[in-house]
Amino acid sequence: MNAPTSRAMTADRAYDPLSEQSHLDPYPTYSWLREHAPVYYCAARDVWVLSRYEDVRAALRDWNTFTSTGGVELADYVGFFGAGNCLEMDPPRHDVLRKVFTTRFSTKAIKTYESMVRATTVELLDGIEGASEVDLASVLTNRLPVLTICRLLGLPEADMPWAVEASIDMMTRPPDEVGPSAAAQRLRAQLVELFLREVDTRLSGVWSDDVLSDMAHAIQDGTMNRDEVQGATLLLIAAGMETTSSLMGNIVSAVASGQVDPQALLDDAGDLRPPAIDEFLRYDSPVQWLCRVATADAEVRGVRIPAGARVLMLYASANRDPEVFTHPDVINLDRDGSRNLSFGEGIHFCLGMPLAKLETRIGLGELFARYPRIIATDEPRRYPSHIIRGFDSIPVRVA
Numbered sequence: 239m240n241a242p243t244s245r246a247m248t249a250d251r252a253y254d255p256l257s258e259q260s261h262l263d264p265y266p267t268y269s270w271l272r273e274h275a276p277v278y279y280c281a282a283r284d285v286w287v288l289s290r291y292e293d294v295r296a297a298l299r300d301w302n303t304f305t306s307t308g309g310v311e312l313a314d315y316v317g318f319f320g321a322g323n324c325l326e327m328d329p330p331r332h333d334v335l336r337k338v339f340t341t342r343f344s345t346k347a348i349k350t351y352e353s354m355v356r357a358t359t360v361e362l363l364d365g366i367e368g369a370s371e372v373d374l375a376s377v378l379t380n381r382l383p384v385l386t387i388c389r390l391l392g393l394p395e396a397d398m399p400w401a402v403e404a405s406i407d408m409m410t411r412p413p414d415e416v417g418p419s420a421a422a423q424r425l426r427a428q429l430v431e432l433f434l435r436e437v438d439t440r441l442s443g444v445w446s447d448d449v450l451s452d453m454a455h456a457i458q459d460g461t462m463n464r465d466e467v468q469g470a471t472l473l474l475i476a477a478g479m480e481t482t483s484s485l486m487g488n489i490v491s492a493v494a495s496g497q498v499d500p501q502a503l504l505d506d507a508g509d510l511r512p513p514a515i516d517e518f519l520r521y522d523s524p525v526q527w528l529c530r531v532a533t534a535d536a537e538v539r540g541v542r543i544p545a546g547a548r549v550l551m552l553y554a555s556a557n558r559d560p561e562v563f564t565h566p567d568v569i570n571l572d573r574d575g576s577r578n579l580s581f582g583e584g585i586h587f588c589l590g591m592p593l594a595k596l597e598t599r600i601g602l603g604e605l606f607a608r609y610p611r612i613i614a615t616d617e618p619r620r621y622p623s624h625i626i627r628g629f630d631s632i633p634v635r636v637a
């Protein structure tokens with residue numbers, strides 16, 4: 239890879255997306271990057287970093303120059319989900335595969351899932367009835383998203399507990415792990431076996447009203463092939479799980495630490511207010527960054543990024559850009575934060591945004607209605623991931 243020559247890029251304050259500092263509190267470094275090195279080369283990971291809102295947005299829109307086909311993480315996990323993962327594709331194949339899922343994840347369809355999401359939340363909260371000290375990540379914020387996706391996929395209830403635990407374990411990545419572990423690979427294979435069994439059941443004539451049936455129909459009419467079930471299904475599980483868990487967990491943790499008054503989050507119906515959800519998405523982006531690969535030499539702010547280079551898009555920094563959001567480091571629940579880039583931009587814009595917002599609106603509305611007082615009993619513990627910013631443990635007292 240060509241080493242950068244500009245002083246602007248090789249400034250002495252190092253940013254490493256995999257450092258401990260980036261894991262604990264990346265925001266001061268993002269601020270420094272935006273101001274002093276908006277196009278930064280991180281030699282330790284051989285990756286270029288864009289941190290300003292306009293630059294990240296423009297690059298995400300330009301999929302011809304910044305392709306997803308080289309994978310969107312640092313190199314270790316590229317290709318893990320296998321064929322059918324439209325996150326790692328460009329048009330035209332990307333658009334064909336994505337279309338298989340758009341109706342079922344549209345805003346209109348999502349409205350019809352409201353009672354299912356509410357019932358799932360109530361079921362989870364009933365499980366802690368009578369307890370005063372709980373870990374809200376393990377009982378609610380990390381369970382509701384994955385259960386919801388498994389139900390939308392149409393997995394049999396009997397397979398649900400195993401599928402939920404297997405999905406969570408498959409996605410849990412120790413910080414020092416280089417590539418998927420043997421355990422993650424084994425769980426991946428077992429999950430794919432389950433999805434294929436269910437798709438084959440539908441192809442044999444036992445249809446249902448669910449995502450697995452949509453895929454079986456797409457196989458029948460030649461839109462997708464059976465091999466692509468793996469990547470498509472694992473993407474839905476992975477993309478919708480830790481991301482939404484993090485959004486919910488970040489809000490719960492802010493309430494538990496006293497940073498935010500839960501009543502200020504709620505609307506008249508007792509659900510979470512949409513602007514409050516947008517503000518948390520902006521303030522602490524669940525997906526901090528993802529990558530692209532430059533297909534040709536590209537120039538950003540006068541700096542040349544060489545063809546073949548991996549380019550890291552700092553969504554979380556874009557969302558704190560003072561040129562777009564005034565007082566970006568302050569949580570303002572009445573701000574219009576809807577321009578945030580937390581769901582990406584362009585052709586890969588998050589398919590699950592309406593679902594993620596529905597789960598958060600209803601799931602946390604139900605939680606705060608049942609427990610007006612939620613107080614932290616210990617520090618929450620962060621996911622080991624450097625990409626996903628959220629918690630895998632939020633110990634609290636509820637009343």
Ligand code: HEM
Binds near residue numbers: 306475582583
């Ligand atoms: C707060 C929750 C969520 C956040 C922050 C989030 C974030 C994102 C981001 C940043 C992207 C763009 C990736 C890129 O540019 O390469 C994306 C794509 C995607 N998301 Fe989400 N997501 C969330 C929830 C969900 C849910 C609930 C689902 C549903 C199953 C989902 C499914 C997807 C899919 C399938 C894609 C790929 C779209 C494509 O490549 O065309 N996400 N998400």
